[in-house]
Amino acid sequence: MxxxxxxxxxxxxxxxxxxxxxxxxxxxxxxxxxxxxxxxxxxxxxxxxxxxxxxxxxxxxxxxxxxxxxxxKKSVYLGDEEMQKFQSSLNIEELLLIEEQNEKLREALQGLSPTYQQLLMMKYFMELSYKEMAAILDVSENHIRTYLQRARKTLKKQWEDL
Missing domain, CATH: 1.10.1740 (Rna Polymerase Sigma Factor; Chain: A)
Structure with missing residues (x-):
């Protein structure tokens, strides 16, 4: 090599x-x-x-x-390190509100299929482009767009149902 x-x-x-x-x-x-x-x-x-x-x-x-x-059987968690960065500048009420929203987001995400979770993480947490995501997953960009749209709609529904 x-x-x-x-x-x-x-x-x-x-x-x-x-x-x-x-x-x-x-x-x-x-x-x-x-x-x-x-x-x-x-x-x-x-x-x-x-x-x-x-x-x-x-x-x-x-x-x-x-x-x-x-x-x-581990739970997927998001952004603990990111949260720590913001905690020092926020008051208690703001922290509790953010933690509550994060917990709601975690629950909504866990209600999604692993494929949808993966797509949303790649797009919004890793900030990958459609082209990069398509290359990683070895599918077309149109496939990524379609499934990402479905993932967003499903996440929105999960969020509203909580």
Whole structure:
């Protein structure tokens, strides 16, 4: 494996790592999952199409994470680090309101399918473009737009039902 390819693989793995943290993986779980994904990618290198490395890594990592998640029955949580950044500048009432809204959002998100959760996280927490999301998931941009719209509508309904 040449150095340029190795560097590219590590850059892609770092993106996967950040995504896993955003969807609620602990740092240790994310490290383990990414390491397993890298090993699996290297083992199956002949099966990975040129230009599809990121999609392959994401699929392997997400499959492994969801297997681990379902096995451990962990709750997905969002933005604890982000919340800590804001807590120092807010009063108690504001903090309680934000925490209540975050809990409601968590409940609404958990009521969605893993696919919809994944799309919403990629778009709004990782701030990926439709093109980037399509490349990661190995689907068309139109597919991403359609499913993301459905995910938004479903999330809105879940939110209203709470």
């Amino acid at each position: 040449d150095k340029a390819w190795e560097q590219y693989l590590l850059e892609e793995a770092h993106i996967v790592f950040k995504y896993l943290l955003k969807i609620g993986a602990t740092k240790e779980d994310a490290e383990d999952v990414v390491q397993e994904a890298i090993i699996k990618t290297i083992e199956c290198l002949s099966q990975v199409q040129t230009g599809k490395l990121r999609a392959w890594l994401f699929k392997v990592a997400l499959h492994r994470y969801y297997t681990l998640y379902n096995k451990n």
